[in-house]
Amino acid sequence: MDDVRDMAHLSDEALVALVARSDEVALAELYDRHGATAYGLARRVLRDAALAEDAVQEAFLAIWRGAERFVPEKARASTWILTLVHRRAVDLVRREERRRADVLDESRDTGAEPSAADSAWLRFERERVQAALRRLPDHQRETLELAYYGGFTQSELAERLGRPLGTIKSQMFAALGTLREILESAERESWQTT
Amino acid sequence: MANDLIHELTAGYALHALDPQDESEYVEHLATCERCRAELAAFQETAGALALAVDPVEPPPALRARILSTARAERPNVVPLRPRWARPRTLAAVAAVAACAVVGLGVWNAVLHSQLSASRSALQAVGIKGANGSLVVGADGQATLVVTGLHRARTGKTYEAWVIQNGVPQSAALFDGGSTSVVRLGPRVPKGAIVAVTVERAGGVTKPTTTPIVVSARV
Ligand SMILES: [Zn+2]
Numbered sequence: 532m533d534d535v536r537d538m539a540h541l542s543d544e545a546l547v548a549l550v551a552r553s554d555e556v557a558l559a560e561l562y563d564r565h566g567a568t569a570y571g572l573a574r575r576v577l578r579d580a581a582l583a584e585d586a587v588q589e590a591f592l593a594i595w596r597g598a599e600r601f602v603p604e605k606a607r608a609s610t611w612i613l614t615l616v617h618r619r620a621v622d623l624v625r626r627e628e629r630r631r632a633d634v635l636d637e638s639r640d641t642g643a644e645p646s647a648a649d650s651a652w653l654r655f656e657r658e659r660v661q662a663a664l665r666r667l668p669d670h671q672r673e674t675l676e677l678a679y680y681g682g683f684t685q686s687e688l689a690e691r692l693g694r695p696l697g698t699i700k701s702q703m704f705a706a707l708g709t710l711r712e713i714l715e716s717a718e719r720e721s722w723q724t725t
Numbered sequence: 726m727a728n729d730l731i732h733e734l735t736a737g738y739a740l741h742a743l744d745p746q747d748e749s750e751y752v753e754h755l756a757t758c759e760r761c762r763a764e765l766a767a768f769q770e771t772a773g774a775l776a777l778a779v780d781p782v783e784p785p786p787a788l789r790a791r792i793l794s795t796a797r798a799e800r801p802n803v804v805p806l807r808p809r810w811a812r813p814r815t816l817a818a819v820a821a822v823a824a825c826a827v828v829g830l831g832v833w834n835a836v837l838h839s840q841l842s843a844s845r846s847a848l849q850a851v852g853i854k855g856a857n858g859s860l861v862v863g864a865d866g867q868a869t870l871v872v873t874g875l876h877r878a879r880t881g882k883t884y885e886a887w888v889i890q891n892g893v894p895q896s897a898a899l900f901d902g903g904s905t906s907v908v909r910l911g912p913r914v915p916k917g918a919i920v921a922v923t924v925e926r927a928g929g930v931t932k933p934t935t936t937p938i939v940v941s942a943r944v
Contacts, residue, residue, distance in 0.1 A: 539850055540850030540859060540861050542857075542858060542859070542871050542873060543857070543873070544873065553800050555793060555796060555797055558792075558793065558796055559789070559793055562789055562792060562793075563789075566784050566788075566789065567781035567782060567783055567784065568776060568777065568779070568781045569776075569784075570781070570782050570783070570784035570788075571779045571780050571781040571782040572776045572779050574782055575779045580785075584784065584785070584788050587784060587788060587792075588788060588791060588792050588795070591792045591796075592792065592795060592796060592799075595796045595799070595800075596799070604903070605766055606766060606769060606770070607770065607773070607857070607873050607874050608873075609773065609857065610769055610770050610773035613773050613776040613777075614769060614772070614773060616776070617741060617772070617776060618741050621741045652852075652854075653777070653781060656774075656777045657777055657778055657779075657780070660774045660775065660777050660778040661778050663774075664775075664778060675740070675775070678737070678740045678742035679740050679741075679742070679772065679775045680775075680779075682741075682742075683742065684742055684743065684744045685737050685742055685743060685744055685747070686744045688742070697730075700730070700733050700734065700737065701733060703733075703736045703737055703740065703742065704733040704735065704736040704737075706736070707736040707739065707740065707768055707771055707772070708736070710771055710774075711767060711768065711770075711771040714771060714774055715876070
């Protein structure tokens with residue numbers, strides 16, 4: 532691409548606003564910023580390179596078609612993008628019934644090249660979220676990971692884990708609430724120590 | 726479903742883990758429940774953090790090309806607000822054009838336009854740590870801090886931005902946070918300075934009293 536417009540100083544939210552005006556360069560910039568995270572997430576859920584590409588492609592085209600509906604006051608653009616990718620990936624994994632028996636073992640997705648664009652900032656974020664996950668009680672972490680990375684619905688989880696559906700619903704609510712608190716307090720603490 | 730149980734589905738919805746029946750009930754409920762809408766926004770941020778816990782993987786280059794060409798094919802006739810592929814002309818190039826042309830209004834406009842893009846390209850974007858966003862500094866030191874993802878300041882508190890030069894902080898702006906803050910800084914930001922943000926009591930203070938939650942790289 533021979534475009535010379537420098538979009539590096541624009542926020543994700545500003546880029547989405549440009550995408551809503553059919554600006555392809557802004558779409559490319561969003562992809563360059565979030566594509567590797569999106570593709571890593573889709574591979575984690577789908578365990579299949581080709582299907583993961585489909586999920587990422589559908590999500591970015593959904594951004595292209597629906598950018599004018601994004602409300603920056605309601606969410607961060609990066610959250611919106613990754614939510615779209617996640618939903619596409621989970622819909623695909625349900626359709627393909629490709630869910631692995633052992634969802635929590637990451638090491639079985641072979642052939643994935645680590646991203647060169649993995650910035651210090653992304654690594655910092657990743658370690659922060661992974662540390663927060665480790666602080667969750669086991670059954671809460673399990674519920675979150677099977678739902679988010681495994682694509683299991685609440686009733687599938689109830690069956691798989693042998694717990695009543697009502698229990699799964701409350702545990703999932705409690706787990707996400709706890710994770711939210713840990714992340715918010717860790718955010719504050721990380722600046723007390725540096 | 727009992728009404729207080731339906732609020733609990735907020736987590737499942739944010740994780741895309743509801744069964745179809747629950748999902749349609751919840752979406753219907755969401756239209757009428759302020760509490761769930763607010764909670765869902767927060768839970769979606771948390772669910773989004775789970776995406777960041779995964780190792781990023783470089784997608785094949787063909788995927789980028791495919792997405793962009795499909796996007797273009799869907800909306801080929803949209804006229805952009807400004808020329809999309811135009812290379813900004815340098816002042817020198819414009820001066821050369823002006824030198825061998827009758828200086829009419831067209832050329833004058835071109836010169837003005839080019840000066841504008843020259844000043845725009847003199848903008849420097851500086852990274853920040855502690856939140857997403859950046860610090861944009863003009864050649865004249867005028868600066869704007871763009872921050873996303875800071876929680877709205879609690880009642881009685883404010884975010885205060887500082888320009889710190891040689892270790893001396895100067896109060897630069899007060900703001901409330903929330904999803905995206907675009908904060909124009911009062912003092913200019915000279916070369917070698919940094920910009921930081923602290924949480925202070927409402928109304929602001931003259932010297933920071935807490936550890937910065939956002940710090941920029943050196944300008
Ligand atoms: Zn509700």
